[in-house]
Amino acid sequence: MPRRALALxxxxxxxxxxxxxxxxxxxxxxxxxxxIAMFSAMxxxxxxxxxxxxxxxxxxxxxxxIGCYVGALAQRNGVPMxxxxxxxxxxxxxFAAALGAIILRLxxxxxxxxxxxxxxxxxxxxxxxGSVTGGGDGLNVPLLQGSPDWVAAKVLYVMLAIMLAAFAxxxxxxxxxxGFGLRCINQNEDAADMVGIDTTRFKIAAYALSALFCGxxxxxxxxxxxxxxxxxxxxxxxxxxxPVMALLGGAxxxxxxxxxxxxxxxxxxxxxxxxxxxxxxxxGGIIVFLxxxxxxxxxxxxxxxxxxxxxxxxxTGQKSPEAAE
Amino acid sequence: xxxxxxxxxxxxxGALYACIAVGFSLVWGVLNVINMLHGSFIILGGYLTFxxxxxxxxxxxxxxxxxxxxxxxxxxxxxxxFINKVVTAPVLTTLTLTFGLDMILYNLMxxxxxATPRRVTLDLGSIDLAGIVMPVDRLLGMGLALLLTALLYxxxxxxxxxxxxxxxxxxxxxxxxxxxxxxxxxxxxxGIGALMAGAAGAVFAMVFPVTTNLTGVFLGxxxxxxxxxxxxxxxxxxxxxxxxxxxxxxxxxYLGPQHAITVGFLLMLILLVVRPTGLVxxxxxx
Amino acid sequence: xxEILRLERVSKxxxxxxxxxxxxxxxxxxxxxxxxGPNGAGKTTLVNLITGVHPLTAGKVxxxxxxxxxxxxxxxxxxxLARTFQIVQPFPQMTVLENVAxxxxxxxxxxxxxxxLAEARRELDFVGLARLADTPAAxxxxxxxxxxxxxxxxxxRPKVLLLDxxxxxxxxxxxxxxxxxxxxxxxxxxxxxxxxxxMKVVLSISERILVLHHGELIAEGEPRAVVEDERVIEAYLxxxxxxxxxxxxxxx
Numbered sequence: 001m002p003r004r005a006l007a008l009x010x011x012x013x014x015x016x017x018x019x020x021x022x023x024x025x026x027x028x029x030x031x032x033x034x035x036i037a038m039f040s041a042m043x044x045x046x047x048x049x050x051x052x053x054x055x056x057x058x059x060x061x062x063x064x065x066i067g068c069y070v071g072a073l074a075q076r077n078g079v080p081m082x083x084x085x086x087x088x089x090x091x092x093x094x095f096a097a098a099l100g101a102i103i104l105r106l107x108x109x110x111x112x113x114x115x116x117x118x119x120x121x122x123x124x125x126x127x128x129x130g131s132v133t134g135g136g137d138g139l140n141v142p143l144l145q146g147s148p149d150w151v152a153a154k155v156l157y158v159m160l161a162i163m164l165a166a167f168a169x170x171x172x173x174x175x176x177x178x179g180f181g182l183r184c185i186n187q188n189e190d191a192a193d194m195v196g197i198d199t200t201r202f203k204i205a206a207y208a209l210s211a212l213f214c215g216x217x218x219x220x221x222x223x224x225x226x227x228x229x230x231x232x233x234x235x236x237x238x239x240x241x242x243p244v245m246a247l248l249g250g251a252x253x254x255x256x257x258x259x260x261x262x263x264x265x266x267x268x269x270x271x272x273x274x275x276x277x278x279x280x281x282x283x284g285g286i287i288v289f290l291x292x293x294x295x296x297x298x299x300x301x302x303x304x305x306x307x308x309x310x311x312x313x314x315x316t317g318q319k320s321p322e323a324a325e
Numbered sequence: 326x327x328x329x330x331x332x333x334x335x336x337x338x339g340a341l342y343a344c345i346a347v348g349f350s351l352v353w354g355v356l357n358v359i360n361m362l363h364g365s366f367i368i369l370g371g372y373l374t375f376x377x378x379x380x381x382x383x384x385x386x387x388x389x390x391x392x393x394x395x396x397x398x399x400x401x402x403x404x405x406x407f408i409n410k411v412v413t414a415p416v417l418t419t420l421t422l423t424f425g426l427d428m429i430l431y432n433l434m435x436x437x438x439x440a441t442p443r444r445v446t447l448d449l450g451s452i453d454l455a456g457i458v459m460p461v462d463r464l465l466g467m468g469l470a471l472l473l474t475a476l477l478y479x480x481x482x483x484x485x486x487x488x489x490x491x492x493x494x495x496x497x498x499x500x501x502x503x504x505x506x507x508x509x510x511x512x513x514x515x516g517i518g519a520l521m522a523g524a525a526g527a528v529f530a531m532v533f534p535v536t537t538n539l540t541g542v543f544l545g546x547x548x549x550x551x552x553x554x555x556x557x558x559x560x561x562x563x564x565x566x567x568x569x570x571x572x573x574x575x576x577x578x579y580l581g582p583q584h585a586i587t588v589g590f591l592l593m594l595i596l597l598v599v600r601p602t603g604l605v606x607x608x609x610x611x
Numbered sequence: 612x613x614e615i616l617r618l619e620r621v622s623k624x625x626x627x628x629x630x631x632x633x634x635x636x637x638x639x640x641x642x643x644x645x646x647x648g649p650n651g652a653g654k655t656t657l658v659n660l661i662t663g664v665h666p667l668t669a670g671k672v673x674x675x676x677x678x679x680x681x682x683x684x685x686x687x688x689x690x691x692l693a694r695t696f697q698i699v700q701p702f703p704q705m706t707v708l709e710n711v712a713x714x715x716x717x718x719x720x721x722x723x724x725x726x727x728l729a730e731a732r733r734e735l736d737f738v739g740l741a742r743l744a745d746t747p748a749a750x751x752x753x754x755x756x757x758x759x760x761x762x763x764x765x766x767x768r769p770k771v772l773l774l775d776x777x778x779x780x781x782x783x784x785x786x787x788x789x790x791x792x793x794x795x796x797x798x799x800x801x802x803x804x805x806x807x808x809x810m811k812v813v814l815s816i817s818e819r820i821l822v823l824h825h826g827e828l829i830a831e832g833e834p835r836a837v838v839e840d841e842r843v844i845e846a847y848l849x850x851x852x853x854x855x856x857x858x859x860x861x862x863x
Binding site: 050054102106108110111112113114117118120121124127236240243244247277280281283284285286287288290291292 | 420587598
């Protein structure tokens with residue numbers, strides 16, 4: 001059976017499990033499921049620019065935060081909720097495309113710094129533009145109507161839908177011309193240019209794709225929590241966490257970001273619950289561990305070889321030395 | 326407030342900024358690593374100085390070399406044990422690794438030192454020169470910051486180790502062929518970066534309150550200064566630091582303090598795109 | 612034979628240094644032209660100017676009647692102006708087949724992945740790399756990397772192919788193989804510019820030779836005429852040796 005089909009079945013089961021949480025588990029678990037869906041969508045998004053294209057982007061929090069604010073402001077001005085979410089998505093994508101045209105000329109460290117600076121600049125602008133954004137005091141967002149359980153379930157399904165959309169986009173890009181071109185750029189940008197790839201346009205497309213779903217997630221998140229402020233929306237922690245998730249699962253793979261986001265959120269929840277005071281250090285520890293022991297991500301491990309090796313060891317242990325080559 | 330006063334405030338602040346950024350710039354330029362730990366190193370230096378002064382009653386200026394030495398050892402060890410293993414890996418890897426290490430250091434500091442703002446109070450009064458008022462402790466801070474920066478410059482220019490660092494910065498392979506142990510130089514450079522951060526933190530604690538909440542702010546300043554001044558050179562960091570100090574001082578006065586930082590970052594973004602080599606676009610230490 | 616590429620007084624300065632100055636020539640469809648010159652003569656810079664890697668300081672490049680002076684490299688590739696690199700530039704972690712397919716998909720005709728892969732297989736067959744189709748490009752030997760570059764460029768269905776030192780680093784048997792391949796490419800109707808600093812290689816295959824020295828075109832014409840040109844001999848050997856060389860040949 002092809003590995004791809006197996007992985008798809010696994011993914012379907014995983015999404016089914018997340019979707020079932022409102023019926024089979026308590027409120028806390030549903031919250032965790034929402035968080036997983038949210039981060040899966042954002043890690044899948046980051047994968048377009050960071051994984052496929054190999055540009056170390058740290059601007060996720062800018063896209064998420066702008067999504068939060070556009071969604072919130074639109075709703076406060078009477079735009080219906082779903083339309084506000086759509087508006088947030090479109091404006092974030094446009095913002096990223098315009099920004100990308102400028103900062104994608106940078107490479108390596110300079111791009112990394114530039115992309116972090118974008119988060120800071122947008123955050124500072126939002127917090128000092130009090131008349132529109134409420135400044136540091138933040139904004140109240142019209143809450144979703146209904147009982148808390150119903151609201152949580154609704155948010156969960158919307159987040160899962162965004163995650164699925166991001167996944168579908170990943171599959172399409174991975175198989176198509178765009179993904180192939182992005183991989184070429186990742187390996188050798190000059191050579192990519194020489195074989196006829198319009199590298200600027202390809203990179204901008206990847207950057208806009210990496211922003212789009214984060215915008216939607218931000219807007220839905222704002223509607224869910226009912227209150228946003230600049231520190232929370234444009235958090236540096238978020239902007240580093242999302243790439244780490246993708247790396248954890250396997251950057252540049254189709255399923256990696258989903259695996260990474262799931263594993264990371266579950267670990268984080270576990271540490272929050274058990275080692276409240278030390279959770280940040282433990283997270284840092286995971287990152288260090290990841291870099292040294294899982295440099296290609298969970299999905300890049302050769303499980304078949306691991307399995308074969310353990311089996312062979314067991315066999316040689318039981319049988320004659322012939323089994324060992 | 327008159328323009329001259331704003332300018333002098335900016336220069337005093339800028340000297341401190343230069344001292345903050347110079348170690349960061351050195352590490353970035355030589356190792357090609359963005360050290361996300363830099364902000365925490367500064368705060369650690371500040372806290373250690375404060376505690377030595379507060380509990381042991383030591384003179385902070387005498388404590389400074391000891392703090393700097395401690396930070397050097399810490400930096401050397403971190404580089405030798407961790408960062409050297411991935412130093413040639415892509416940006417994403419090295420940046421994420423130093424961020425992970427920073428999370429651990431940050432957490433340790435908040436648990437053991439708490440986030441309470443701490444400041445060494447020297448009570449030196451202030452002087453008034455031709456209408457320009459300046460607290461003496463700030464002037465002392467500026468003097469120390471400039472002295473430290475000058476010392477680093479001299480070490481880079483004059484000492485064997487300094488020349489070896491410059492050689493590695495210019496061409497790693499050639500330096501290795503000439504018998505320089507590159508990994509050792511990397512660790513020394515990272516140690517010096519931490520040392521400068523610790524010393525800058527000690528100076529800062531004599532002038533402003535320091536708290537772990539400021540690690541990100543200091544790191545951000547170091548970014549901006551490096552981009553303004555150009556990477557890896559002491560004069561570059563000095564120019565960048567002074568420029569940022571003056572810019573923030575004026576922006577703070579005319580646009581309000583909350584916009585001062587925004588202006589710095591915006592300037593950095595523009596410079597990144599327009600002139601990525603910085604204003605003092607020199608290669609290596611001349 | 613109709614003209615396919617024309618350079619009009621093309622110049623390039625890097626800072627104060629004139630790397631290429633006032634170079635004009637044209638290429639006819641189907642020709643094999645050698646571009647020679649000592650090291651540092653500006654040959655690679657000229658290729659970079661033709662393919663849009665560097666902007667021109669002055670002058671004009673006309674390709675199939677169209678002014679392409681300001682084109683970007685990817686546009687040059689799509690128009691049918693392909694080049695290989697002196698230092699080969701593969702996509703290291705992709706397979707040999709994928710490398711060539713990239714050329715076909717983005718620079719050539721096919722619009723689908725399947726079409727590009729089919730085209731890539733044909734070109735790999737042509738250059739003799741078919742059996743290595745599924746190995747990673749990074750693991751190829753130097754001669755094979757050069758073949759890969761060729762296959763990738765050919766998959767882009769070029770009208771003009773600029774071969775920058777395809778023979779550098781090859782031994783004489785390998786050079787013979789490469790020259791054979793170049794003749795076959797020419798037989799497909801592709802105009803070829805072969806850039807070399809080794810005169811011997813170029814003389815045997817070119818119909819016409821252009822000689823570049825200190826960024827200037829100092830001679831142009833039939834191979835035999837060009838090698839006897841005093842300025843060319845001087846450029847290659849230096850004035851003193853050129854004089855001796857002339858004496859010796861005159862004496863013989």
